[in-house]
Structures are given as C-alpha cells and as structure tokens.
Amino acid sequence: MLLRRLTFVLSLCMAFPALAGAQTRMFYRISAGTNSAIVAWSRPNLLVWTNAAAVDRFNLEWAFDLSDFANGDREAVAYGSVTDVTISVAAPIPTTARPSRDILRLIPAGLFLMGNSDTNVNKPVESPVHEVAVGALYMDKYEVRKSLWDTVKSWAATNGYTDLAAGAGTDGTHPVQVLTWYDCVKWCNARSEMDSLTPVYHTDAAKTNVYRTGTNVLDASFVLWSANGYRLPTEAEWEKAARGGLVTNHYPWPSTSAAFTNDIDGSKANYKGSGDPFETAATTDTDTTPVGYFNGGMAGPDMANGYGLYDMAGNVSEWCWDWYGTNYYATHPTNAWPADPTGPTGGAQRVTRGCNWNNPVAALRCAARAGANPATGSGGYLGFRCVRGL
Numbered sequence: 372m373l374l375r376r377l378t379f380v381l382s383l384c385m386a387f388p389a390l391a392g393a394q395t396r397m398f399y400r401i402s403a404g405t406n407s408a409i410v411a412w413s414r415p416n417l418l419v420w421t422n423a424a425a426v427d428r429f430n431l432e433w434a435f436d437l438s439d440f441a442n443g444d445r446e447a448v449a450y451g452s453v454t455d456v457t458i459s460v461a462a463p464i465p466t467t468a469r470p471s472r473d474i475l476r477l478i479p480a481g482l483f484l485m486g487n488s489d490t491n492v493n494k495p496v497e498s499p500v501h502e503v504a505v506g507a508l509y510m511d512k513y514e515v516r517k518s519l520w521d522t523v524k525s526w527a528a529t530n531g532y533t534d535l536a537a538g539a540g541t542d543g544t545h546p547v548q549v550l551t552w553y554d555c556v557k558w559c560n561a562r563s564e565m566d567s568l569t570p571v572y573h574t575d576a577a578k579t580n581v582y583r584t585g586t587n588v589l590d591a592s593f594v595l596w597s598a599n600g601y602r603l604p605t606e607a608e609w610e611k612a613a614r615g616g617l618v619t620n621h622y623p624w625p626s627t628s629a630a631f632t633n634d635i636d637g638s639k640a641n642y643k644g645s646g647d648p649f650e651t652a653a654t655t656d657t658d659t660t661p662v663g664y665f666n667g668g669m670a671g672p673d674m675a676n677g678y679g680l681y682d683m684a685g686n687v688s689e690w691c692w693d694w695y696g697t698n699y700y701a702t703h704p705t706n707a708w709p710a711d712p713t714g715p716t717g718g719a720q721r722v723t724r725g726c727n728w729n730n731p732v733a734a735l736r737c738a739a740r741a742g743a744n745p746a747t748g749s750g751g752y753l754g755f756r757c758v759r760g761l
C-alpha cells in the first residue's frame with residue numbers, strides 16, 4: 372500500500388571531508404509522494420527536508436552508492452506517517468569505509484519476527500514467535516573459511532594472541548571448524564586489530580584490556596558493542612540475517628510449504644544425506660562443502676539469501692554470542708522485547724545456529740536453536756562467521 376503511493380524519489384549525494392578510514396560519501400533517497408528538497412544536513416546525523424505539499428507518508432533510505440538502491444544493499448533509515456512539509460530525522464553516518472561486498476553484506480536495521488511460526492513443528496525452545504528490533508550491521512557473506520582463519524592467526528601470533536587454536540578444515544576453501552567459542556571471540560579481536568578496527572571483547576567491565584589470550588568467561592559488560600570491530604552475532608542478529616528479509620519461511624529461501632521437508636533438497640544446502648560430492652561414507656571425516664558452494668556455479672540455483680549470505684542453513688553450525696537458554700523466549704513478554712537483545716546473563720552453553728552437514732533438514736530451519744559447551748565446542752560440526760558495526 373505504501374509503495375504504491377510513492378511517486379517521487381530524490382537521491383542526494385553527501386560528500387564528507389576525508390577522514391582516515393572513514394566513509395567519504397553516501398546517498399540518501401527520499402520517497403514522499405511529492406517533490407522534496409533537502410535543506411539542511413548536520414553532524415552528527417540530522418537530515419531536514421521540505422516537501423512541496425504536506426505528505427502523510429515518507430520513506431528515507433541511505434546507501435553507499437546509487438547502484439546500491441537497485442541491488443538491495445541499502446539501509447532504511449526511517450519511514451513514517453506525518454502530515455508536514457518539513458521533516459527532520461536522524462540519518463546515520465558510517466564511521467568506516469564501506470567494506471567489500473564480496474566479504475561483508477549490509478544487514479539493514481529493523482524489526483523481524485524471531486522464532487518458529489510453523490504450527491506443525493512442536494519446539495517449545497523456539498516459541499513463541501516474537502518481534503525484535505535489531506540494529507544495522509555487516510555480516511560475513513560466508514562462514515569463516517580455513518584460509519582466512521590461518522591468515523588472521525598468523526598475524527595474531529606475533530601481536531599478542533599466543534594461544535589461538537589451529538582449527539581444522541578440509542582445505543582453505545572449506546569452513547574452519549574444531550574451535551572453542553573462546554577461540555572464535557579472540558580471533559574476532561585479532562581480525563579487528565589486523566584490519567585497524569576497534570576490538571570488541573575485553574576482559575574487564577571498564578573495557579581497558581583487550582581479550583587476546585586465555586579462557587575468560589565474558590560478561591556482556593565486557594563487550595564494546597558500539598565498536599566497529601568484528602564480533603560474533605547475537606542469536607537475534609543471526610536469525611534475522613538468516614531469514615534474509617523473509618517472514619514466516621522455514622529456510623533462508625522462499626519456503627512456506629505446510630511441511631518444511633518440501634522446501635529443501637540437496638541443491639540448496641549441505642546436510643546429512645544431501646548428496647553433495649563431499650559427502651563420504653566414512654564416518655571419521657568432516658563432510659563440509661566449500662563456503663558458498665551453493666552459488667549457482669556448482670550445484671543447482673544460487674542460494675544467496677535476501678541479504679546475500681550463503682550457508683545460513685547447514686554446512687557448519689555457527690557460534691553466536693548468547694548463552695543458550697532453553698526457556699529464554701518464554702520468559703519474555705511476546706512483542707515487548709528490548710532492542711538488540713544479548714541473551715541470558717549466564718548458562719552452560721553458548722548458542723549455535725544453522726546446524727550442519729551431519730544434521731537432518733529439520734535442524735536447518737531458520738528458527739532452530741542449539742547450544743554447545745563454549746570451552747569444548749562440537750568438533751568438526753561447528754564453525755562461525757563474524758558481524759561488525761558500521
């Protein structure tokens with residue numbers, strides 16, 4: 372309904388003074404159903420525009436390039452119902468340059484429905500469905516592959532990270548696995564420092580000591596959530612990203628059949644019995660596929676989801692930040708969740724999502740939840756991918 376009313380689109384490029392490592396330009400698009408003109412823009416983030424006539428709907432988006440509006444790599448800033456000729460909104464300014472789209476994908480801010488909406492699936496840990504607001508971030512397009520793990524680990528070894536695990540991987544193109552949760556968060560910090568970004572994880576609430584070695588049970592207060600460095604996604608961030616903008620779908624692709632088994636086959640994801648050529652009869656090996664294997668070039672259609680992410684269903688399970696709480700959803704009032712939830716304050720396991728090459732298809736659903744001991748992990752079944760702030 373709203374989109375049909377939008378007849379006029381204005382794009383404006385904002386050029387910023389050159390700042391080291393900072394984004395130097397961005398574009399705003401205003402859709403307001405009448406001629407609009409930007410009259411003021413000020414730091415840190417105020418955008419003011421006027422409309423030729425009073426409007427009762429508007430939509431404001433930004434992107435790093437004009438072409439991003441067409442390819443979906445854009446961020447909705449604000450939308451609303453007003454009756455006014457002058458509108459002022461907060462408009463974000465990324466603090467870092469836009470990363471390569473082939474490495475990180477923009478996950479726009481907004482509400483999504485978290486949890487299982489399939490009445491044929493009786494999973495109390497996934498219920499009830501609830502609405503959650505999640506801020507904008509970048510997420511790795513692929514699971515962390517073994518070659519990237521090794522590159523960062525080598526840099527890290529001479530920069531204070533002396534006990535990162537070797538990890539395992541079929542070869543450099545496959546996801547890294549055999550990692551503890553602690554290995555992954557330390558590696559996130561190392562990747563941040565290697566890329567001259569601000570590390571996220573610390574060993575103290577004052578956030579003065581960067582977490583580089585040892586096994587520290589991190590409290591959420593040790594995390595510099597506002598930093599632009601790499602970190603594990605929260606469980607909510609992971610599920611929103613996996614859904615790719617779809618709502619009640621079983622999987623990260625269009626999939627709303629009454630029986631979820633009708634919506635998945637071996638051309639779409641790597642699971643137990645999916646029939647990919649990396650699946651061997653031997654039970655002592657690790658049957659991962661290369662990251663992004665289901666990209667249309669090797670086996671069936673391109674399975675990038677709506678945000679351009681691969682392997683959010685299957686291949687390796689992925690560590691998340693949150694402690695795993697089996698009754699965590701049930702303890703919150705439905706649709707009254709805080710924005711950017713970070714999970715229970717404690718527990719025995721950390722959340723793992725997406726499941727893996729050794730799981731049946733039910734476990735690959737976007738809503739499916741699991742956990743693992745953060746100090747031991749789950750061997751070859753479990754890897755991860757990073758997110759980072761804008």
Ligand SMILES: [Ca+2]
Binds near residue numbers: 641646650658
């Ligand atoms: Ca398989």
Ligand SMILES: [Ca+2]
Binds near residue numbers: 652654655656657658
């Ligand atoms: Ca095997």
Ligand SMILES: [Ca+2]
Binds near residue numbers: 514683688689725726
């Ligand atoms: Ca995965």
